[in-house]
Amino acid sequence: CEQYRNVTISVLIENTAHIDQWRGSRVGAFIDVNPGMNRTGIEQTRMTDIVELARSVEKAGLEFRGLHYYDGQYGSMSELDRTHMAHHGYDQLLAIVNSLRINGMKVAEVITAGTPTFPSSVSYSGFRNSSLFIHRASPGTVVYNDAVSLAQLPPELEYQPAALVLTRVVSHPRKGIISCDAGHKSVSADAGVPTCRVLGHPELTPLSPSEEHLPMSLADGVKTPELGEVLYLLPRHVCPTVNNFDHALIVRNGEIESVQEVSARGREMPLLHVGAVATD
Template identity: 30%
Template sequence: MMQETPWYQITDVDTLDSPALVVFPDRVRQNVDRLITAIDDPSRLRPHVKTHKSREATQLMLAAGIRKFKCATIAEAEMLAMVGAPDVLLAYQPVGAKQQRLIELIETYSDTAFSCLVDNLTTAQQLSERAVGAGVTVPVYIDLNVGMNRTGTAPDDTVLTLYTDLSQLPGVRPVGLHAYDGHIRNPDLAERTAVCDAAFAPVQQLADTLAARGFDQPVIVAGGSPTFPIHARRQDVECSPGTFIYWDYGYGTTLAEQPFLHAALVITRVISRPDATKLCLDLGHKSIAAESDLEHRVKFLNAPDLRPVGQSEEHLVVEAGPGHGFEIGDVLYGLPNHICPTCALYERAHTIENGRVTGEWRTIARDRLIYH
């Protein structure tokens, strides 16, 4: 009986130098389709592009009918505008030169509606001055701190005052509330839901109060990948998962209820055998996201028992055990624990279709500036 070829195996892998990032467009398309079927209305989807940072992945979502996007950098916002994304939220409070760069995007890409976050009046006033000087109006969302404790203002009555103050500033226009709850990632969906609901309750209350005071119903942009299935069940809430596009070992393990496929890997090779039980791979800090513990940075699909024991800039040493049988030059297919920062380490991702290398997707928005 013939053994089925693993989905990830590349028949012409010898044409790829390593380390290399590879993506599987057919699986990416399936992930986009699965995202759309996981929500009642695709217009409530606002995927984050920080994971892939590429025009091609964005174009697949546009082709599937997704029209709203979220990003974290000016380069990501420009990349979205370059491929004709109609609605782009810069989910970051622009400060200093970033304000001017945002306004320049608004002036340059008139077919894209840009918006951004603010969490205080002073920054909003600075943005207002620049916007008035350019003759544009910037829609803004108030960034709420619902537990991440990195940006945003507490979801209390001070938000009502800030929203009112923003409505009176020229050059800016308050349109909604932003609540990112990336800290809520309990593996148990019921527990995750309870924590998420508690964090979201004051956000909904603020939106309802603002509407009762005569404002247009504020748009709520909420959540990321871990809480996507929870917010997807709410009415009138825009959801912002990002990792779904490629998925990774971390979320694939902890978010078992989500049906997304692994669609991006790193290719590495055995480059040395330092002793009888260890291998050295060309997969250093510069090639795989290194914020996790050493043992949890990558899982090798075709060698799951390898155990990382040391890593430096260009090298990863793994324990293979006695009599392992690996040879110098052997190819390993690595599933990153965290795909988002891993993608940012590569200027391109090689596309794999029907088991062969077919092209590349440039990780164009990993740079701080995009030069055309």
């Protein structure tokens, strides 16, 4: 914050231990509210505790920026059910905002939604009609898009995939099976099998990958792709797939325009003091 004074930097907190490390800094704080996903945050039913935590932020001399609410647990539902559940959660979120205001605390911003509940978030009237705070929806996957997100998002939004993995056929291990050089070190397997779709080839079904190879089954009666043939894969989960690559080819109208470094991938070097002792 001191180095980049024109930049606003904020952190998520869910208890007072998270506050202590930022005392005396210009860092702002959003309270992370758990909407039932049970990954991080303070449970939304603990309204009194949320109010006290906001007070603790201000007592520590930090700026209380608002509330963060990531309702990513509804991705497997139909669009109608997803919207119903998301809007029910937003009703509870607005009750928290109101409780904070009654107790004298301003809520400047409310941040909601990942990609699955993005349409639900922007259609919620309580956000669209509020003059009390700034509402921000925070979908991330829509930047590149992937097979799962395209299945979740309404088709009328007309999103298209912006990132594909190029692979080549490297083996014909037996009749009805081909193998490509796109194992889980290339296309992330965290979303399950199949890990991807093969664009333009509905007759190919990706099977369980190994580290370096992705076997595919071939439908009966269709031509087997040749060795060396190029295929384009649409990952089911693009985020960890991007993290597998050092560089990306930027293509426009079939021509490679540039090669861009994927600068956010991997890990930073550990911050260690000389002579530090490793612990178990």
